[in-house]
Amino acid sequence: MPIQFVAYDKLSDEEKRNVSRIAAIVKIQEKPVTHNNLMLPAEVVKQVQTALGNLKITKYGKAKDKFNQDTHTRCWKKYQIRPNAKDKNPHNTNATYCIYDKLTGHYGYTQEWVTFLANEMQDETKYNALYQ
Numbered sequence: 001m002p003i004q005f006v007a008y009d010k011l012s013d014e015e016k017r018n019v020s021r022i023a024a025i026v027k028i029q030e031k032p033v034t035h036n037n038l039m040l041p042a043e044v045v046k047q048v049q050t051a052l053g054n055l056k057i058t059k060y061g062k063a064k065d066k067f068n069q070d071t072h073t074r075c076w077k078k079y080q081i082r083p084n085a086k087d088k089n090p091h092n093t094n095a096t097y098c099i100y101d102k103l104t105g106h107y108g109y110t111q112e113w114v115t116f117l118a119n120e121m122q123d124e125t126k127y128n129a130l131y132q
Contacts, residue, residue, distance in 0.1 A: 006019075034101075035099060035101060035108050037110065037111065038099060038101075038108025038109060038110060039108060039109050039110075039111075039114075040106065040108065040109070041069065041072055041073075041107075041109065042069070043109075044072055044109045044113060044114055044117070045065075045067060045068060045069055045071075045072050047114045047118075048067045048072070048114055048117045048118050048121060049065050049066065049067040049068070051114070051118035052066055052067055052118065052121055052122065055067075066121070066127075067117070067121055071121075071127075071130065072117075074130040074131070075117055075120075075121075075130065076098070078129075078130060079094075079097075079116075080094070081093060081094040081097045081098045081113065082094070082098045082100070082107050090102075090105075090107075093107065096110065096112055096113075097109060097110055097112055097113035097116065098110070098113060
């Protein structure tokens with residue numbers, strides 16, 4: 001059946017009465033999505049930085065986000081949630097926080113990882129330990 005879209009407010013009273021008798025049913029099919037709840041590092045950085053109140057630090061005379069890509073890399077290394085890039089077993093991750101996607105060759109991070117990092121990075125001692 002062909003569908004024609006019209007601006008309802010521009011219809012005459014007679015046309016509006018005719019339209020009110022027409023019903024449409026739309027069935028939305030949800031397709032399964034692999035790793036739908038995972039995020040890439042940039043999103044992790046953004047969420048943790050926001051959770052920390054978008055704090056800035058000064059390094060080498062420049063202001064930058066307290067939690068950035070470098071900080072994230074230091075965290076996954078320190079907490080050993082995934083192997084280094086050239087590891088022969090990239091799937092050896094802490095699945096609570098990170099999952100390797102063989103198809104794309106990327107690591108996806110969980111909301112639990114964001115929550116964990118947001119809590120850990122509020123402790124200045126733990127944050128500063130990343131840079132020692």
